[in-house]
Amino acid sequence: MTQTSTPLxxxxPLEPARAETDTRELDVIGALPPELSGMYVRNGPNAHPGEDPGHAxxxxxxxxxxxxxxxxxxxxxSRWVDTTPAPxxxxxxxxxxxxxxxxxxTSIVPYxxxxxxxxxAGLPYEVDRELNTVGVFDFDGRLTTGMTAHPKFDARAGELHFFDSYLPEQPHLVHHVASAEGELLRSTAIELPEVPLMHDFALTEHYVIFYDLPVVADPAIANAMPFRWSDDHEPRIGVMPRNGVGADTIWITVDPCWVIHTANAREDSQGRIVVxxxxxxxxxxxxxxARLGGSLDHVPGNLDTRNPLPEAHLHRWTLDLGTRTVREEALDDRAIEFPTIDLARAGLSHEHVYAVGYPRVGGADGYELIKYDTSTGTDQVRSxxxxxxxxxxxxxxxPDASADDEGWxxxxxxxxxGGASELMVLDASDFTGHxxxxxxxxxxxxxxxxxSWVPDQVRH
Incomplete structure (x- = not known):
């Protein structure tokens, strides 16, 4: 394919690799901490050579x-995941x-x-420690829906929470809970008015939070990702007790938006849910x-093709379950993605959020990593x-970290x-240092x- 015929x-940065790779004894600039023993793994879409998947x-x-x-x-x-092809x-x-x-x-997680x-939208696929595909993992046949790319593991409760919101028939959404040992414990149906593009969700100590937002499935769209914005779909966030049923979900209307990723959620001292x-x-x-799907005909001219992901901004929703109201707060106006925290703090109070900053029209010109201090509203930038x-x-x-930036x-x-990539290891507490x-x-x-980081020995 030539440059003119190849979709954006x-x-x-999105150009696929053409082959699987094996390389031994990599050069290291600096010094890897001796405490680190394991494997860093990362997943992503990579079309086979000569193949156009129809969407990024x-x-x-x-x-x-x-x-x-x-x-x-x-x-x-590097290894392609060997999945069942579409008939x-x-x-x-x-x-x-x-x-x-x-x-x-989309993701790869140890479990x-x-x-x-x-x-x-599909079942998990197990890969081994050499990254070769083992096959479908369906909880011994008990899982008959898909499994979100963003499951939440609560080490305190010993539970894995996940969902599938792509069921074409009612209830459209099912929430699942599994044990730390790999047993599917329960599944809860939650009825939605239609199928939303629900990529992520959130977990607190007592609740599960779902995003029912106005990007919805449309069978009439001939695209590998058949979703569109709908002004007729009420934007809302749902809060369900962790041991509740679908009818217990409290839905709270929010300003129109779509949420890609959750940084974290927690319960504050007044019992409100902060997301x-x-x-x-x-x-x-x-x-x-349009950039992700390759169709630019209707775009009004301010598409920044340097940003490989939807232009998103860090935001806070404070949900009052008693009054069923929300207070919204923009935490930043920069285009960012992939908000992460110390996963040991998931569902609890946290201090720091890490994110990638992208160029955008009228905004930053280069790429950044950003470390937010959500308690003070300040941030540090690594350009x-x-x-x-x-x-x-x-x-x-x-090991034995006490602060949520004590680590790497x-x-x-x-x-x-083009050019070779590198895996950079940063001291999170010295974010802008070498x-x-x-x-x-x-x-x-x-x-x-x-x-994910997959340690050789799991610390408890």
Whole structure:
């Protein structure tokens, strides 16, 4: 394909890798902390050579892994996730569709001694520690829906929470709870008026939070991602008791938006639910979706193609369950994505949020990592200029850490126009200081989504 015929979502930072890779003994600039022993893994869409998936988010999943031990980076490996291909005539909106048909391209998480590659509309796929595909993981046949790409593990309760909101028939949304050992414990149906593009959710000590927002499925759209903005869909956030049923959900109307990712949610001293996450407003949705789907005909000319993701801003919703009202607060006006925290604080109070900052029309010109202090409203910025783009900053806590920035951040950094990538390790408490280490990779890794640190020994 030539440059003129290749869609935007297969160019620049999103250009797919053409082959799987194995490399031993990587160069390390700096010094890897000796406490780190395990593997950093990251998932993302990567179309096969010559293939046009039809959307930036529809390519086959490719998992990248970097093994770290004893201060060395002993290998880098990439593998496509080997999933069930869609048969002729496959209908995403058909009741009872085969949920093993999935790209498994969005995240990869350790769970119950397994590594699961996830994309929310399909079943999880297990990969081994060498990143080879083992096959579908369906909780011994008990899971018959998809599994969100953003499950929430509550170590205190020993529970994994996840959902599927892409059921074409009622109830449209099912919330699942599984044990730490891999047993599906219960599933709860929650009726929605139609199928929303619900990519993430949130968990607090006593509640589960869902986003029923006005980006909805439309079978009439001939696209790999058949969703559109709907002004007729009431934007609302739902709060359900963790041990409740669907009818117990309290729905609170919010300003029109779409939420991509949750940073965290918690309960404050007054019993209100405080949610922080990335908010996309209607006109930014339209522009961003055009860039991701390759259709630019209706865009009013202010699309910044340097931002590979929907233009979103950090936002806070404070939900009062008693009055069923919300107070909304914009926390930043910069275009950011991939908000992360110390996952040990998930559902509890936290102090710091880490995010990637992107160029946008009328805004920043280069790429950044941003460390927010949500208690003071201040932030620190680490600039990468216009030629390097960092990925999600994944936080790894130091042994016996007490503060939620006592540890390291892993981010895959790639050149915007080619060149090899590197895995950068930062001291989260010295955010703007020199990197602790930079692991030089043998090739460019396409810009992708979510990663995890998989330690050799799980600390309890």
């Amino acid at each position: 979502y297969l160019l620049g 988010w529809a390519g086959h999943g490719m998992v990248h892994g970097i093994r770290v031990e004893a201060g060395r980076a002993t290998w880098y490996r 002729a005539g496959y209908d995403f909106f058909a009741p009872g569709r085969d949920r093993s048909v999935t790209a498994a391209n 119950a001694g397994r590594l699961l590659a996830l994309q929310e 922080e996450g990335n908010r996309v407003v209607p006109d930014r949705w339209d522009i961003s979706w 990468f200029g216009t030629n390097q783009i960092p990925g999600e900053a994944y936080f790894v806590a130091a 951040l892993f981010t895959l950094v790639s050149g915007v126009d 990197p602790v280490a930079r692991i030089v990779l043998p090739e460019r890794i396409p810009y992708g989504f979510h990663g």
